[in-house]
Amino acid sequence: MRVSRLILSLAGVIALIAAWSNPAIAQDPPAGAPKNLLRSEPFDRVTLIDGTVLLVDPVSPRPLPVIDTAKERDRKRKRDPGVIPEEGNIIPGKVTKLDPDAPDEAKIDDKVRLHALKPAEGEISDFEVKRSDIKRVEYFEDLLLEESDRLVLARDFSQAFECCLWVKSRDPKWPGVEDHVNQILFAEGSRALIEADDERGQRLLRELLSRKPDYPGLIDQLSGAYAKRITRSIELEYYSKGRRILHELESFAPKSLATREMRARFVNRATSRLEAAEGKDPATRLDAMTDALRIWPTLDGVEAKYRVLFATMPTLEVAVVDVPAPLGPYGHSPADLRTTRLIYRPLLEADDDESRQGKRPGQLAQSIELSDLGRRMLIKIRADVPWSDGSRSASAVDVARDLTDRTDPNSPRYIARWAELLDRVEATDDSRLEIRLNRPPLRSGPWFLGPVGPAHAGADGREASANPDRPWVCDGPFTAVLAKADLVEFRRREPGKGVMRIRELRQPSPAAGLAKLRRGDVSLLTRVPPDQAKALAAEPGIKVGAYSRATMHVIALDGRNPVLRLRTLRRALSYAIDRKGLLEEFVIKRPVDEQDRPADGPFPKGSYADAPGVPQLEYNPMLAKMLTAAARKEIGGSPIQVKFEYPPSSEARAVANRLVYAFKSAGVEVQPIEVGESQLESELRAGRKFDLAYRAVRLDEPVSGAGPLLVPGYDAPPGANCLASAASPRILQLLLELERTVDWPSARGLTVQIDRESRDELPVIPLWQIVDHYAWRDRLKGPAKTANRLYELIDTWEIAPWVAKDLESSP
Amino acid sequence: MGGQRPRIVPVSLRSTSLVPIIALVLGGFAPAIGAEDAPPKAIESQPYKVAVSLCCAPGARIDELGRERLLRDWQNLLRRFVGAPWNVMVEPAASPLALLDPDDVKGEAFAKYANNDKVWLIRLQPGAEEGLVFVGREYDVATRRLGSLLVHPIADWEDAPRELLSFSLELFSPTAIITGQEGGRAIMNVRGAALEPASSIGQVVAKGMVFLPLRLVSLKKGGVQILRIPFTYLQVESVSGPTARCAIVSALSDPFTKRISRPNSLAAIAIKPGASRLRLRFTCKPNGEPASGYIVTSRSPGQNEARELGSTDRSGRITLRPGFAPSIVVLRLIAGRVEPLVEFPIMPGESGDERVIPVDPLPRTVALEASVDALRDQVVDLIALRARLEARMKARLEGEDWDGLSEAIDEFKTLAPREKFAETLTKLKDAAAHEQAETKKAVLTRTAQAELADLQSMIDRYLDDDLFKAYIDALDRGRSGAAKKPVANAAAKPGQPKPTPAPVATARPTQPAAPAPAPAPPAAKRPPNQPRGDANVPF
Numbered sequence A: 001m002r003v004s005r006l007i008l009s010l011a012g013v014i015a016l017i018a019a020w021s022n023p024a025i026a027q028d029p030p031a032g033a034p035k036n037l038l039r040s041e042p043f044d045r046v047t048l049i050d051g052t053v054l055l056v057d058p059v060s061p062r063p064l065p066v067i068d069t070a071k072e073r074d075r076k077r078k079r080d081p082g083v084i085p086e087e088g089n090i091i092p093g094k095v096t097k098l099d100p101d102a103p104d105e106a107k108i109d110d111k112v113r114l115h116a117l118k119p120a121e122g123e124i125s126d127f128e129v130k131r132s133d134i135k136r137v138e139y140f141e142d143l144l145l146e147e148s149d150r151l152v153l154a155r156d157f158s159q160a161f162e163c164c165l166w167v168k169s170r171d172p173k174w175p176g177v178e179d180h181v182n183q184i185l186f187a188e189g190s191r192a193l194i195e196a197d198d199e200r201g202q203r204l205l206r207e208l209l210s211r212k213p214d215y216p217g218l219i220d221q222l223s224g225a226y227a228k229r230i231t232r233s234i235e236l237e238y239y240s241k242g243r244r245i246l247h248e249l250e251s252f253a254p255k256s257l258a259t260r261e262m263r264a265r266f267v268n269r270a271t272s273r274l275e276a277a278e279g280k281d282p283a284t285r286l287d288a289m290t291d292a293l294r295i296w297p298t299l300d301g302v303e304a305k306y307r308v309l310f311a312t313m314p315t316l317e318v319a320v321v322d323v324p325a326p327l328g329p330y331g332h333s334p335a336d337l338r339t340t341r342l343i344y345r346p347l348l349e350a351d352d353d354e355s356r357q358g359k360r361p362g363q364l365a366q367s368i369e370l371s372d373l374g375r376r377m378l379i380k381i382r383a384d385v386p387w388s389d390g391s392r393s394a395s396a397v398d399v400a401r402d403l404t405d406r407t408d409p410n411s412p413r414y415i416a417r418w419a420e421l422l423d424r425v426e427a428t429d430d431s432r433l434e435i436r437l438n439r440p441p442l443r444s445g446p447w448f449l450g451p452v453g454p455a456h457a458g459a460d461g462r463e464a465s466a467n468p469d470r471p472w473v474c475d476g477p478f479t480a481v482l483a484k485a486d487l488v489e490f491r492r493r494e495p496g497k498g499v500m501r502i503r504e505l506r507q508p509s510p511a512a513g514l515a516k517l518r519r520g521d522v523s524l525l526t527r528v529p530p531d532q533a534k535a536l537a538a539e540p541g542i543k544v545g546a547y548s549r550a551t552m553h554v555i556a557l558d559g560r561n562p563v564l565r566l567r568t569l570r571r572a573l574s575y576a577i578d579r580k581g582l583l584e585e586f587v588i589k590r591p592v593d594e595q596d597r598p599a600d601g602p603f604p605k606g607s608y609a610d611a612p613g614v615p616q617l618e619y620n621p622m623l624a625k626m627l628t629a630a631a632r633k634e635i636g637g638s639p640i641q642v643k644f645e646y647p648p649s650s651e652a653r654a655v656a657n658r659l660v661y662a663f664k665s666a667g668v669e670v671q672p673i674e675v676g677e678s679q680l681e682s683e684l685r686a687g688r689k690f691d692l693a694y695r696a697v698r699l700d701e702p703v704s705g706a707g708p709l710l711v712p713g714y715d716a717p718p719g720a721n722c723l724a725s726a727a728s729p730r731i732l733q734l735l736l737e738l739e740r741t742v743d744w745p746s747a748r749g750l751t752v753q754i755d756r757e758s759r760d761e762l763p764v765i766p767l768w769q770i771v772d773h774y775a776w777r778d779r780l781k782g783p784a785k786t787a788n789r790l791y792e793l794i795d796t797w798e799i800a801p802w803v804a805k806d807l808e809s810s811p
Numbered sequence B: 001m002g003g004q005r006p007r008i009v010p011v012s013l014r015s016t017s018l019v020p021i022i023a024l025v026l027g028g029f030a031p032a033i034g035a036e037d038a039p040p041k042a043i044e045s046q047p048y049k050v051a052v053s054l055c056c057a058p059g060a061r062i063d064e065l066g067r068e069r070l071l072r073d074w075q076n077l078l079r080r081f082v083g084a085p086w087n088v089m090v091e092p093a094a095s096p097l098a099l100l101d102p103d104d105v106k107g108e109a110f111a112k113y114a115n116n117d118k119v120w121l122i123r124l125q126p127g128a129e130e131g132l133v134f135v136g137r138e139y140d141v142a143t144r145r146l147g148s149l150l151v152h153p154i155a156d157w158e159d160a161p162r163e164l165l166s167f168s169l170e171l172f173s174p175t176a177i178i179t180g181q182e183g184g185r186a187i188m189n190v191r192g193a194a195l196e197p198a199s200s201i202g203q204v205v206a207k208g209m210v211f212l213p214l215r216l217v218s219l220k221k222g223g224v225q226i227l228r229i230p231f232t233y234l235q236v237e238s239v240s241g242p243t244a245r246c247a248i249v250s251a252l253s254d255p256f257t258k259r260i261s262r263p264n265s266l267a268a269i270a271i272k273p274g275a276s277r278l279r280l281r282f283t284c285k286p287n288g289e290p291a292s293g294y295i296v297t298s299r300s301p302g303q304n305e306a307r308e309l310g311s312t313d314r315s316g317r318i319t320l321r322p323g324f325a326p327s328i329v330v331l332r333l334i335a336g337r338v339e340p341l342v343e344f345p346i347m348p349g350e351s352g353d354e355r356v357i358p359v360d361p362l363p364r365t366v367a368l369e370a371s372v373d374a375l376r377d378q379v380v381d382l383i384a385l386r387a388r389l390e391a392r393m394k395a396r397l398e399g400e401d402w403d404g405l406s407e408a409i410d411e412f413k414t415l416a417p418r419e420k421f422a423e424t425l426t427k428l429k430d431a432a433a434h435e436q437a438e439t440k441k442a443v444l445t446r447t448a449q450a451e452l453a454d455l456q457s458m459i460d461r462y463l464d465d466d467l468f469k470a471y472i473d474a475l476d477r478g479r480s481g482a483a484k485k486p487v488a489n490a491a492a493k494p495g496q497p498k499p500t501p502a503p504v505a506t507a508r509p510t511q512p513a514a515p516a517p518a519p520a521p522p523a524a525k526r527p528p529n530q531p532r533g534d535a536n537v538p539f
Helices: A002-021 A069-079 A105-110 A140-153 A157-170 A177-194 A198-211 A218-235 A239-252 A257-276 A282-295 A302-312 A334-343 A396-405 A416-421 A510-519 A533-537 A567-575 A579-587 A621-634 A650-666 A677-685 A702-710 A729-740 A744-761 B018-025 B064-081 B107-113 B157-171 B363-398 B402-414 B418-439 B446-462 B466-479 B485-491
Strands: A044-048 A053-056 A111-115 A126-130 A134-138 A315-320 A365-371 A376-381 A422-429 A432-437 A478-483 A487-492 A501-506 A524-528 A542-547 A551-557 A640-646 A668-674 A692-698 A764-770 A773-777 B048-056 B086-090 B118-126 B132-140 B150-154 B175-182 B185-190 B210-218 B224-228 B232-240 B243-250 B264-271 B278-284 B295-299 B307-311 B317-320 B329-335 B339-346 B354-359
Touching (some): A053 A111, A157 A177, A177 A198, A177 A218, A198 A218, A239 A257, A239 A282, A257 A282, A282 A302, A282 A315, A334 A487, A334 A677, A376 A396, A396 A422, A396 A432, A510 A524, A510 A773, A533 A773, A567 A650, A567 A668, A579 A650, A579 A764, A640 A650, A650 A668, A650 A692, A677 A692, A702 A729, A702 A744, A729 A744, A729 B363, A744 B363, B048 B064, B064 B086, B064 B157, B107 B132, B150 B157, B175 B243, B185 B232, B278 B339, B339 B446, B363 B418, B363 B446, B363 B466, B418 B446
Parallel strands (some): A315 A524, A640 A692, B048 B086
Antiparallel strands (some): A044 A053, A044 A134, A111 A126, A376 A432, A422 A432, A478 A487, A487 A501, A524 A773, A551 A692, B175 B185, B210 B224, B210 B232, B210 B264, B232 B243, B278 B317, B329 B339
């Protein structure tokens, strides 16, 4: 029984499916009806009272006036000649009311002229149909709106919108078209939100909001979406962006639940940040207040407290691309060079007579006496420079240890050139030091510009104890208090008027640092992307300064890779680079000028080391290909594969992939690898093997800087076999000759010769020279328009408190 | 270098004053100790009397019994495989020799063993990584020469006697007297070589062995001074009975010179690669500054293909690890890319003592070669561009695309003319010659001359404008309706450059320069990079 019922049911279902799929029975459009309305010619569908459906050219007027049956009957009655009015038709002496020239209404209203859309051959195409014979007229506009409804259900919103647009183009006031547009906006916006395309969804819903604020469910939908975006902004700590979204939300839903919740979330987070720092030291509380105000600037009563606390501890927040790692008395990376002067005093502040006579305040040497053609030096050390741990003052012992550490291949402070130069160091007492060198140096000053660490502390400059949080022992104007992967903090050792704290915040990218400066989250940016410097200088509240020396951008080559020792390949790589094009198009994004220009050698234009008359390095992809083929032949035909390491600076990121593409086009397979700036630079200087590396080097002095520029591991310990990393033996020999030169004219001549021969020998592949910029908010007073180093004259800098105020109106 | 040079320098050994020297040195002291009335044996028939001291380091965990068993088994193997040439006497465990460290021993320590021919100081100790190793040295009593430090690992203790035999063969350095020269080869009589060994393993001398030549000079007071002929080696090429014929591998032009005032004779002792690091230090003449940053290459004697060993450090030093080559090699110090400053043979691991080798850095020559290299790069680039344009012109001509041909010709005209490069090269040559004449120091060395000649020939051969002119003619004729046939003939004329010569043909690595066609002196039979005469001899 059950089985037979089941069979019957199945049969019914099958019959239903068959009937639905049978075109004869299904309600198809009439013959000739277009399937895609958007691509068809406009038509109307007329249904007569006998059920005939006609597709006709659009009728006119549109829509047809509605026929009122009572009026029609009355009109017919009046028109009937058999019925004479009671007062009569013609009254003598009176003009008749009948207008012989009046149009015949019956003739107009009774019939509609129709033109068949596609009549069959021999059929009549024009008809006159009585209105009373027409059962229904479906206008093309209505058909389009119906189609748009269907497309909305099918989530084909763009087609649906096109239907509405067509209707509007035919008749902007067609009944129902605006409602349909609203419906599409809502449906599409809601759908986008579901699909996590928040930006699009909100844009569509906001458009609907501007069209019809009281659209059912719109406010709830939009509030939910805004709340979601605000929540995400809070999670990512983009508070100013979150607040801006909140203010937008408040503009259309000021009293909604979502608005209240989001506002409370900001306030709670700011409050909890404050509460977490309660009872802690002033610096922590100040940071908490800064954070809290950054989260919610109008937090009750906090701003006043913040200003009071800030006045006791003016804090400078700096956006950097890289922080020193590890922080100590080293000079391995750009981050080290930037920060070490803050916490360690050098023996000499500058390589000049004023420093040698002890006239500069920020140095350890009181005086330096040279004798025996500079081979013997007697150095007097200042007695009034205490170490931060309070144990003692910096003395000759510290300098002696530092200078001898630089000769120990196992020390991270090892400098090969110094190790070869130094004969012995002797501290005769706490304030006197005698240095003997193996040969007269060209200039002794550059060796004494580096940081001098404490002799009684560890090699890393921190207290020698078992304490895991060993404090740094410093003698500079600041002391290091914190060093993490993304934050380094320095604090002034003695109270003063200026900047008391410096917090270097590592940014994931140069663009992120720039955005923080623009938002006001930081007061100083160490390096502005070259294409942004001009625009940034024009922004209100921001000032831009330039480093006094141009930065040379080069691709370093490791000669320990036999392939890169091939002169042919080096030339191929050089020919493959369109220096001017890359510089103009991707780095500075403007035409080259005297400051920012393609390089023809390792030394910057305008420097005494720049050889005159050296022709520019050409871009010739065809020659690059041919030379690569030649290089491949030299190594036996195997493919040339190298790695290309580059730092995450804006310039390197902008061109890295293009360089890889250029090399690939020339026939060299290159694998790009991004490495942190400090990590890359310190590893290269320590003698790590590499293939190609993007380097940006600011040369203080060409004679002393030529070696490390052309051979990254020039000063590395001998075990790394770093001299072999020189891609050109000829240039290496010139560098070593320069190292032993004792007179200045010969040294200058050699640097010029190195520059000239480097164009052909290509120990590195020169790219371009750029003048770097730094930028600061105008709440910071003191940075100069031009500086050798970022924190130059930091003692004179002042910073004012600042709270980001929101404009609480919707954009 | 030396091995290739035919040099015939007869060495007279008939001087009566030399007989006692040879007897004293290579005949050993046996005649003095043995029966005085018996006629002395010829040295090739004399066995080697060897005193062997085997000491087991405490870390090796080998007791006295184990040592004795090892020595007993080893002596059995000696009898089976070496036989007559060796007369081995094992020193007791408590011998004073057992206290000596092979790595740090001096020749004076063996003074008490003058009645032996050789002393082998062997120490069994734990290896640097794992297992045990034999470390040892040979002292040759007659030549008073301490051999290289040798290290031999023991793979399996059960095989220790066999390993000791193998190590003994490595330690053993036969001695010989140099009886003369023939066809640029040295002829030696090797001691013990006439004695029949128990097996081929015990053969005293074999092809490929390397000997160190020594000069034995009799002093006025009756003694004998043994002088090593520096940077000279003899490599055995063939053995005939006790006589070995050796190639002379030397940095000197005449290593066996007769210009010695005192009576003297020549002897030799075999030398093998040692386990010491070879330490060399190059200094610049005349101020003794370190020759830093120069490349050191090595090649086998008689071969031209060199491999780079490294570069000298800031102090001009280079340390070559033991085993960097299997046998004698010729080292070369190169300045710039190709300029050889010095070339000398050396045995890997021969000694751990640092050798100081002064060189002339030839700064002007190296600067000249750098300029020539730069100019060559430009020429190579131009050749490549011209070849590409010539190929295009040919295609346009064949397709009778006169406009295209005209365009290519115009592009060709924009290229740097041949005269520019020829003129620059001439200027370089003239400047170098002028400088050489003025300073009276070598600037145009053989390598520099070869480089200049090479570039000159490249300019002459590849920057010929005949083909280009032919295309211009063809264009004129083509436009005026003439046939292109003559041009095709002109394009195909012999001696013209091929359409696309690869730049690699001219971009040479740091190989010795090819002989210079024009400026090279006629007596250039040696490779052109070789130092001339004794000018670059490192002492």
